[in-house]
Amino acid sequence: MAAVSNDLACQNFQKESSERPNWFDPDPTIDAISPDFRRLLQSYSGIPADELLDHVVKVREEAWAIHPFPCIGRFLFLQNNFKGLEDEYNEVIQRLCQGQKLLDMACCVGQTIRYLVNGGAPSEQIYGCDLHPEYIEVGYKLFRDRGTLKTKFLTADVFDSNSALSELKGQMDMVFAGDFFHLWGYEKQVDVCKRVASLLRSQPGSMILGRQVGAPQAFETQGPPGVGVMFLHNVESFNKMWKDIGDELGVSFTVKTWFGLLPTGKLVLKKDDACRLSFAVRID
Numbered sequence: 001m002a003a004v005s006n007d008l009a010c011q012n013f014q015k016e017s018s019e020r021p022n023w024f025d026p027d028p029t030i031d032a033i034s035p036d037f038r039r040l041l042q043s044y045s046g047i048p049a050d051e052l053l054d055h056v057v058k059v060r061e062e063a064w065a066i067h068p069f070p071c072i073g074r075f076l077f078l079q080n081n082f083k084g085l086e087d088e089y090n091e092v093i094q095r096l097c098q099g100q101k102l103l104d105m106a107c108c109v110g111q112t113i114r115y116l117v118n119g120g121a122p123s124e125q126i127y128g129c130d131l132h133p134e135y136i137e138v139g140y141k142l143f144r145d146r147g148t149l150k151t152k153f154l155t156a157d158v159f160d161s162n163s164a165l166s167e168l169k170g171q172m173d174m175v176f177a178g179d180f181f182h183l184w185g186y187e188k189q190v191d192v193c194k195r196v197a198s199l200l201r202s203q204p205g206s207m208i209l210g211r212q213v214g215a216p217q218a219f220e221t222q223g224p225p226g227v228g229v230m231f232l233h234n235v236e237s238f239n240k241m242w243k244d245i246g247d248e249l250g251v252s253f254t255v256k257t258w259f260g261l262l263p264t265g266k267l268v269l270k271k272d273d274a275c276r277l278s279f280a281v282r283i284d
Helices: 007-016 035-043 049-066 086-097 111-118 133-143 164-168 186-197 235-249
Strands: 102-105 126-130 152-155 174-178 207-214 219-222 229-232 253-260 275-283
Touching (some): 035 049, 035 111, 049 133, 086 111, 086 174, 102 111, 133 152, 152 164, 186 235, 207 229, 235 275
Parallel strands (some): 102 126, 102 174, 126 152
Antiparallel strands (some): 219 229, 253 275
16 A cells, blocks of 8 residues: 555645544445455454454554555455456465465555465465554554564555665566556556566566556546545556656557456545456466
8 A cells, every 4th residue: 555655645635634534434334345355354363243343443543543545445455456366366376385475565454465474375474564564553552463474565655766676676577566656647547557576577477567546538637635646547558658658668569358347335535437457467
């Protein structure tokens, strides 16, 4: 979720808000937690069904105190980010079991990592990165796996060329970027995409995959508090962006992009035509 600093915007928002915003769910029921995530907490973390809601709400409070992101307020940070990417999910697990490596970019509490590990992926082959180490700590509390998870977590800003991410340059077979690239306007997205691409091994099959908010007609818009300007892609604009990036880097990418539905009633961006854009970008 957070791999770049929006501290000032969020601090200003917190100072100006005497009450929690309307995109904070103050009285959640068990329905606020997706069935996928309930199953994950039960099977992976061993949390009984009758304790799930209280456990998740307490952890949500800790995550909210770190930064008041809309996805925290509406429990969207607990989504299964491989919805719509089921084939890629199976491929990722298979490749991890073969010894390849994946970085979960802007991993937040590490929910995507736990979905992979619960599916059979070896946790030692997975890396997680976030701007805020507090989210990583909250993740251990949420999933109760501090003593068993072997994932290596990094704290880094994607725009800092000397951050811990520099250690991974050219080392990753796969990078997962969930709800990440859309956090900026077009020009900054291009910069971020190039930085993420530099983490991949320079060989066929190396892949960046994920999903984000998109729209049938690409456009730039003001994002929710703490985010700033966002460029929402359609299939054509996303594919063109990666074609241009490949031309600049001297790399040929195959881009697979498709639309899906966003969760109803949970979208903070008030755009009737906003939808879920899933993607897989591979080096040829």
